[in-house]
Amino acid sequence: MSRKTAIFILSFSLFSSLWLPALLGAAANPPLKQVTFIPQWVPQAQFAGYYVAEETGIYQRYGLKVEIISGGPQRSSAEYLKHQKADFASLWLVTGLNLWQQGTAVVNLAQIVQRSALMLIAKKKSGILRPKDIEGRKVSLWGSPFEIQPQMFFKQYDLKVEVLRQSYSVNLFLRDGVAVTSAMWYNEYHTIINAGINPDELTTFFYADHKLNFPEDGIYVRKETWQQQPELCRAFVKASLEGWQRAFAEPELALDITMRNLKKEHIISNRVHQKWMLERMQDIILPAHTQHQLGHLKRKDFQRATEALRSKGLIEKIPDFNIFYKPLAGE
Amino acid sequence: MNWLRRCGLTFKMNLLILSGVTLVISAILSLSYNITRHLMVERIEENAFSMAQATAYRINALLKAAEKIPAGMALTITKLQPDDKALKSILADRLAQNPELFGIAAAFAPESDEPPLSFYSRYFIRSYDRIKESPINYDYRTHDWYQIPKILDQAIWSEPYYGLSGRTIMTSYSYPFYREKQGHTKFGGIVCVDLSLNWLRNVVSSLKIGETGYAFLITRNGTFVTHPDLSLVMNETIFSVAESRGNPRIREIGRRMIAGEKGFTAFTGMLSAKKYWLAYTPLPANGWSLGVLFPQDELMANIRSLTRIMLGLGIAGFFLIMLVIRLISKNITKPLRALAQSADQIASGNLEATIPIPETRDEVGHLALSFTEMQQSLKDYIKNLTETTAAKERIESELNIASEIQMGILPKISPSPFPNHSEFDLHATIRPAREVGGDLYDFFMLDEQHLCFTVGDVSGKGVPAALFMAITQTMIKAQIKTHSGGVSADTLTQVNNDLNRDNPSMMFVTIFLGILNISTGELEYCSGGHNPPYRLTPAPEARVQELASTDGIALGVMEGFTFSSKRLTLAPGETLFVFTDGVTEAMNRDGELFTESRLEKLLTPLTEQPVTEITDQIMREIDNFSTGIPQTDDITMLVLRYKGKREKGGY
Structure with a gap:
């Protein structure tokens, strides 16, 4: 008996008890299905659940081999989904509705972010303490889908403001080029704090606090994919939700994975920022004091968003809630 | 701390x-x-x-x-x-x-x-x-x-x-x-x-x-x-x-x-x-x-x-x-x-221990020097003390001898001074305050019928008084022989003149001189400024009585003084108690004197006691009275009891 053979037999006999069920299971299931997923922005803790599901083998366990395409300014997840460059995409609810309007039927498989993290931030020293103080001031807003809530907010408070298009940084706000800036709670807000402005020096307006809670990140798939491979879609969603649960349960692991993916894409960031982001994601994905089921889209939230879009004249075609949303629970 | x-x-x-x-x-x-x-x-x-x-x-x-x-x-x-x-x-x-x-x-x-x-x-x-x-x-x-x-x-x-x-x-x-x-x-x-x-x-x-x-x-x-x-x-x-x-x-x-x-x-x-x-x-x-x-x-x-x-x-x-x-x-x-x-x-x-003297002149050096001086002073002192002690011992031994001599001058009391005379009992005692004293007593037979006895007290104490006492005693003995069968008053007058003649230290002596006719009991006596003796009469009278004064003065005070004498007759059984002021002026702790009255009271029950018993008893009382107080004066007592003419019918 050669030495190699001996080692093989030894290790086989030793580890067969561990390996065998896995091998048998793998043999019992069909080979991993290759799918692609694109989040709407670059790798960061906003998408920690997906990266955790991918790196810790959760997708694999569900028979999936998921390639996560890095989103970003040059890669719109809506475009990728629309043009079939990705099987699954993370989109805002309003973006998903907008795709319907543009003629791309998409299905919401899970509503991940329940509470809108979009907000307006002003410096107290600029004299802005209440919504009405924004009247006539320079406000920087991002483009679609980020300007819908602000527009409704201004309307709600009857404000005339000078809107400027906001870049990807908050430098214009930091240099006092605008009085009010748009921000995501989990991202730009913390960037501003870590540019040396103390939280007590800021006035914040969360749209969610002004009856403008539009659910944000959700998992979308093209309607035909859903119709052709519902099991695949369910597997992806289940695995992704499990990824999120693991990310919240093991934040350090989630941060390690996030930082690794972030560096791979040469994203400028740091761990405390990602930690902040992950903690805030937990706040908006599983809002406290609500009877909430992870990944569930509430009909009320859906209606509020569609109403808002219709009233702004942004959409005419409104999909039926049951056609638009295909929850796991609907099985 | x-x-x-x-x-x-x-x-x-x-x-x-x-x-x-x-x-x-x-x-x-x-x-x-x-x-x-x-x-x-x-x-x-x-x-x-x-x-x-x-x-x-x-x-x-x-x-x-x-x-x-x-x-x-x-x-x-x-x-x-x-x-x-x-x-x-x-x-x-x-x-x-x-x-x-x-x-x-x-x-x-x-x-x-x-x-x-x-x-x-x-x-x-x-x-x-x-x-x-x-x-x-x-x-x-x-x-x-x-x-x-x-x-x-x-x-x-x-x-x-x-x-x-x-x-x-x-x-x-x-x-x-x-x-x-x-x-x-x-x-x-x-x-x-x-x-x-x-x-x-x-x-x-x-x-x-x-x-x-x-x-x-x-x-x-x-x-x-x-x-x-x-x-x-x-x-x-x-x-x-x-x-x-x-x-x-x-x-x-x-x-x-x-x-x-x-x-x-x-x-x-x-x-x-x-x-x-x-x-x-x-x-x-x-x-x-x-x-x-x-x-x-x-x-x-x-x-x-x-x-x-x-x-x-x-x-x-x-x-x-x-x-x-x-x-x-x-x-x-x-x-x-x-x-x-x-x-x-x-x-x-x-x-003789050597005291180390440090070479330094600091406080310690000074202290060492002081110690040395102290040591020397101690040595000198002890040397002086030794010498003084030796001198004192010498004087003391001389005084002892003087005392012995003085006591030797006094007539012997025991054994009985007059074994051949049953007509009277006589006992005397003297206790000098120092080694030698200024008190004196004396008794001797002038002839077969007459007993002469004296008790005196020289002013001052110690050796000078003793010497003065010896002179006085000698002079009395000499004079009374001269006046053989003479009177006691003449003797004292003569002795007084002799003492005054050569008395540079101005000493004097009180003296009681008595001459007893042992056959009759007749007593002639003369006192030179001495305490009056007591006459003790036995029961039934049981009386203690001072002798009448002869108005004499102390000898050695005034030359040419003429003494006079008195007479009385002792009945058989009567006793004379002659003493010096050492008895009545003995002091107790409170500074009180023994006093004549105390003496009289003490003598009263003693009138029939043997003569030795009388002196012993009085001496004991004085000792009791003066317990704890050093004796300041010589104490002398002489007791003479007349017993009457001997029955010759016996032979």
């Missing part, structure tokens, strides 16, 4: 002096450390500031130089309004002329913000020492380099960003230019130059601050542009570091830095707990802030080594002083100890 009293001199001196010395050394050390540290920190502050400022000026100068290029170009574009070809040529030329620049761009504002948008821009970059065009194919209106200077209406340095290669950190200086249109000045676009920050990193990292000191640069947002730890650069802000380290102080300093303040403060490292001093100063050109960290341990190493040396010196001094104290205390205590030993010997009686 009781234990301290029991400790030796050396220990006490060590304890007290060394405690003081330790206190002083500690105070000096701590003071010197603090002062030196203070001076050092001042020096470091000065140094740190000048270093930070010099570096900041250097960087600022480079930034200022770069600022001039877009300013000039903006003017060119505004004034000359070059066409596309000219613009390209201008941009390329400028880039070629300024090797420190990485790229140069001119981006024009669209005619209108409404679609269709007419973007027009030219951008040249340096690539491998060649100048090439790199088109801007994105909507630059929402990019910081374009938007911020446009809105702020001022030239601005951008936050750093990664260049196209993804490795070089760049910053851009954007300068807005304006166009005149129908008399209105309108925003025309931005001229922008790109600057690699590699040179800046070189400048900052070239600062040599000891072994572990370093400098860092942060932007207006607090982002690290340079730092020895490259993981911080671009990724972290000073505030995110503060947050991840949970150190609000770093955040506070960061806020001051980005606010354009200057400062000097104690600081911990960005990534460790190492202590530094931080000097920070802003770059005026772009509002960034340069921090220079001076490692405290390195800079304080000198102070610490100085302090260590001083501590070493202090400890050495401590032991030196300990040694000196040992020597001093030895010098003091050694002779003291020797002195103490000698004193012990002297105390135990060895007066």
Whole structure:
């Protein structure tokens, strides 16, 4: 008996008890299905659940081999989904509705972010303490889908403001080029704090606090994919939700994975920022004091968003809630 | 502190002096450390500031130089309004002329913000020492380099960003230019130059601050542009570091830095707990802030080594002083100890013990000399004492002899002085106050029928009185023989004259002289100023009665005095009690006298007692009365009992 053979037999006999069920299971299931997923922005803790599901083998366990395409300014997840460059995409609810309007039927498989993290931030020293103080001031807003809530907010408070298009940084706000800036709670807000402005020096307006809670990140798939491979879609969603649960349960692991993916894409960031982001994601994905089921889209939230879009004249075609949303629970 | 009293001199001196010395050394050390540290920190502050400022000026100068290029170009574009070809040529030329620049761009504002948008821009970059065009194919209106200077209406340095290669950190200086249109000045676009920050990193990292000191640069947002730890650069802000380290102080300093303040403060490292001093100063050109960290341990190493040396010196001094104290205390205590030993010997009686005299003339030397003198005085004193004692012993022995002689002069009482005479009983006793006394008694037979007896008391006591007594006694004996069968009064008159004749010391004597006819009981007596004797008559009268006075005076007082005598007849059984004033003037503790009345009372029951019993009893009473009081006067008693004529019928 050669030495190699001996080692093989030894290790086989030793580890067969561990390996065998896995091998048998793998043999019992069909080979991993290759799918692609694109989040709407670059790798960061906003998408920690997906990266955790991918790196810790959760997708694999569900028979999936998921390639996560890095989103970003040059890669719109809506475009990728629309043009079939990705099987699954993370989109805002309003973006998903907008795709319907543009003629791309998409299905919401899970509503991940329940509470809108979009907000307006002003410096107290600029004299802005209440919504009405924004009247006539320079406000920087991002483009679609980020300007819908602000527009409704201004309307709600009857404000005339000078809107400027906001870049990807908050430098214009930091240099006092605008009085009010748009921000995501989990991202730009913390960037501003870590540019040396103390939280007590800021006035914040969360749209969610002004009856403008539009659910944000959700998992979308093209309607035909859903119709052709519902099991695949369910597997992806289940695995992704499990990824999120693991990310919240093991934040350090989630941060390690996030930082690794972030560096791979040469994203400028740091761990405390990602930690902040992950903690805030937990706040908006599983809002406290609500009877909430992870990944569930509430009909009320859906209606509020569609109403808002219709009233702004942004959409005419409104999909039926049951056609638009295909929850796991609907099985 | 009781234990301290029991400790030796050396220990006490060590304890007290060394405690003081330790206190002083500690105070000096701590003071010197603090002062030196203070001076050092001042020096470091000065140094740190000048270093930070010099570096900041250097960087600022480079930034200022770069600022001039877009300013000039903006003017060119505004004034000359070059066409596309000219613009390209201008941009390329400028880039070629300024090797420190990485790229140069001119981006024009669209005619209108409404679609269709007419973007027009030219951008040249340096690539491998060649100048090439790199088109801007994105909507630059929402990019910081374009938007911020446009809105702020001022030239601005951008936050750093990664260049196209993804490795070089760049910053851009954007300068807005304006166009005149129908008399209105309108925003025309931005001229922008790109600057690699590699040179800046070189400048900052070239600062040599000891072994572990370093400098860092942060932007207006607090982002690290340079730092020895490259993981911080671009990724972290000073505030995110503060947050991840949970150190609000770093955040506070960061806020001051980005606010354009200057400062000097104690600081911990960005990534460790190492202590530094931080000097920070802003770059005026772009509002960034340069921090220079001076490692405290390195800079304080000198102070610490100085302090260590001083501590070493202090400890050495401590032991030196300990040694000196040992020597001093030895010098003091050694002779003291020797002195103490000698004193012990002297105390135990060895007066010949040698006293060590130290050579020093200090207090101990003085003490030793005093001891020597004391020893000599003691010796002299004891010598004197010995001599005096010897003299005293001699005198005492002589006095004893004198006493024996005196007692020898007195007639013998026992055995019975007159064994052949049963007509009377006679007993006398004398107890001198000193070895020899001034009292006297005497008795002798003048002839077969007559018994002569005397009791006297010489003024004064001791030897002179004894001698005077002896003279008086001799004279009485001689005179009474002369006047054989004569009268007692004549005898005393004669003796008085003889005594007066040669009595330079003016002594005198009281005397009672009696002559008893033993056949008849007839008594002739004469008193020379003596206490009157008692006549004791037995029962049934049982009477004690003073003899009638003869009005005589003491002998030796007045020459030519004529004494007279009296007579009485004693019945058989009657007794005469003759005594000196030593009896009646014996004193008790309270200064009371024995007195005649007490004597009379005592004698009354004794009238029939044997004569010896009478003297013994009275002597006992006197002793009782005067218990504890030394005898001050000679005591003499003579008792004579007449018993009557002997019955001769017997033979």
